[in-house]
Amino acid sequence: MKNDGCTPRACPSSEAPVAGATAERGAPLLQLGRRPPDRRAILGASVAAVAAAATGSGCGNHRFDAHYKELTDEDKRRIFERIEAETRARTGVDVKISAPQPMDGVEFAYALDLSLCNGNRRCAEACARENNLPDVPKFRYIQVLEMDRGTLDFENANAYYEHDEVPVPGKVYLPVQCQHCANPPCVKVCPVTATWREPDGLVVVDYNWCIGCRYCIAACPYFGRRFNFHEPTVRPRDINPDQGYISNRLRPVGVVEKCTFCLQRTRVGRYPACLEACPTGARKFGNLGDPNGEVRIMLERKRVYVLKEELGTLPRFYYFYG
Amino acid sequence: MSVFSGLGTAAKEIVRGGRIYYAWVALLLVFISLGLVAYVGQLRNGLGMTNMRNQVAWGFYISNFTFLVGVAAAAVLLVIPAYVYNFKPIKEIAFLGELMAVTAIVMCILFVAVDVGGPANLWHLIPFIGRPNFPVSLLTWDIVVLNGYLGINGFIFFYVLYKVSRGQKYSRILPLILLSIPWAVGIHTVTAFLYNGLVARPFWNAAILAPRFLASAFCSGPALMILVLQLVRRQFRIDIDGRALTKIAELVAYALAFNLFLLGAEAFKEFYGQSEHIAPMKYLYLGLHGHHALVPFMWTALTLNVTALMLFLVPRFRNNVKLLNVGCVFILCGVYIEKGLGLVVPGFTPDALGEIYEYVPSVTELAVSLGIWSSGALCFTLLAKFSIPVFIKAKQFTLLGEPSE
Secondary structure (H helix, E strand, O other), rough: OOOOOOOOOOOOOOOOOOOOHHHHOOOOOOOOOOOOOHHHHHHHHHHHHOOOOOOOOOOOOOOOOOOHOOOOOOHHHHHHHHHHHHHHHOOOOOOOEOOOOOOOOOOEEEEEEEEOOOOOOHHHHHHHHHOOOOOOOOOOOOEEEEEOOOOOOHHHHHOOOOOOOOOOEEEEEOOOOOOOOOOOHHHHHOOOOOEEEEOOOOOOOOOOOOOOOOOOHOOEEEEEEEEEEOOEEEOHHOOOEEEEEEEEOOOOOOOEEEEOHHHHHHOOOOOOOHHHHOOOOOOEHHHHHOOOOOHHHHHHHHEEEEOOOHHHHOOEEEOOOO | OOOHHHHHHHHHHHHOOHHHHHHHHHHHHHHHHHHHHHHHHHHHHHHHHHHOOOOOOOOOHHHHHHHHHHHHHHHHHHHHHHHHHOHHHHOHHHHHHHHHHHHHHHHHHHHHHOOOOHHHHHHHHHOOOOOOOOOOOOHHHHHHHHHHHHHHHHHHHHHHHHHHHHOOOOOOHHHHHHHHHHHHHHHHHHHHHHHHOOOOOOOOOOOOOHHHHHHHHHHHHEEEEEEHHHHHHHHHHOOOOOHHHHHHHHHHHHHHHHHHHHHHHHHHHHHHHOOHHHHHHHHHOOOOEOOOOOOHHHHHOOOOOHHHHHHOOHHHOOOOOOOOOOHHHHHHHEEEEEHOHOOOOOOHHHOOOOOOOOOOOOOHHHHHHHHHHHHHHHHHHHHHHHHHHHHHHHHOOOOOOOOOO
């Protein structure tokens, strides 16, 4: 059971539930879990949000920007510069907005070795830093489900475990993030085409175009999407200045966001942050079009499976036992 | 411009009224202001002011929206006997059904508008200027059919009113009136498909959903109609044939029986099969892993619906106005629970990864919703106050106490 004692009123985000007593037992072996945001932080965030709404300053969003796919290079330059200037004015941080393009013949895919994953959640934390996820309210793109050994039962899984040490004997861990489906149900339902699948397989969102109806969240079978119910606040010192326009730039309140396989890194030849942070080597990432790519090798040599295959979503995120 | 002066006189009716009328309008305006204040707070702070979260991404607003689409669709229940079978007692009051449809659709649109995170971006839905994902996204279909329904019924209402005010016949509009019948089925079917098409949500992804939507709509809409007609009868002292009410009640009885049958079919499939898809149903009626927020409501709804069915099935009961009204209130509450939170929340509970987030509407959501319901009531009140005297003047109604012809 999850979220016990976390009533909607008492908890600003149900994804940041009350941590057990374990969190206070001193420094854990690995930096695990999450702490409840304190009341003052929430209040501060609310005040900031009101101020932002009142002064009209957002995250560089402009009501009349065109859809990403319709932007010329000149539009992009202008919009990126505007966002950079607004971010500097608001946070004092110099960020660089870019929009790396998909490469020909590349289709990205992920593979994850469940026999190696020990539930340390470093992937989720590295992801949060790379992708400028807010501290208040706290949410993550990667949910690591803790389940009893011998089951793959989501209903009895726990994504909010707090342990001093992982893995806990008798438990197995299943990290879930956006599966970048080849037949994505979320894309189909969007009423304004604010989300789509790029030629290299990345499912992305145009934050300027999203109307915030959350139909895509209802449509996603993997809990792969997050909505900014509150003004997202990232501490200036935590802001990653290397920002992609349709990936990790600072998002405004009221739009949907998600894992993009770190588009801003992977399209320029780097690994996603979650993979680099994984201490067990459970994560593999690569180009399905490359016969010698990591993921291709796993697909050929291991017995892989995908989550909820019966739904016909064709995930590009494969799980296997190494 | 005799047309406008004629309508101008009618408009004066809006500001004329007794103490009860003024008190009612004032009360609605207070509620609307409360709703506005709450909505401004939500605009400034984000949808975090609601209790919706990523696990339960839709809540009270979309629940109300779904219920009201049903109310709007049910206006046809007045149109069918009136125009297809030429049942005179209902034909006299059919325009009130259209008025209710218009009001309900306006409320639907408001409920969707307050639910989006970026209302300033709603222009992205407009063809040519924005990029509506038509015909792939069912939400764009819903926008088309709802606005179409609003247009059709609004046009019929004002056209009939205009013709009646000039003492002319309005039979030329009959094709449009007939079109509104399949269109009403359409708005409800499309709204059901909006949920139905989501493979991620087993509770909604069942073929029984659209039929159940229609069945429950044909319970709640007419039940509301029966109550409103009596209020109109009392306020305007016009004679509404009692046979119209009992005829509507009879139709409600069939719809209610069918709705309960469909619920039973659904319950059998889930509880006999015991697959993992039973979880939302368990959450609704038994509670799941210690979470039972909706359980008392669902059993209340079931009890109310079954009691109302008993009241409506027996002619002796439904011909008794008091029992009829009790039955109508029961149905309204029952369907409001079942087709509101009882439909939306279990789609998300447990969520796609099995997590249970217990959703209860926040104060903001309740206040905004109260405001929208009040705007609907105000819209209906003003339009009724504006139009009914026109019909009375044109001798469309017999006034109470007058000898009927």
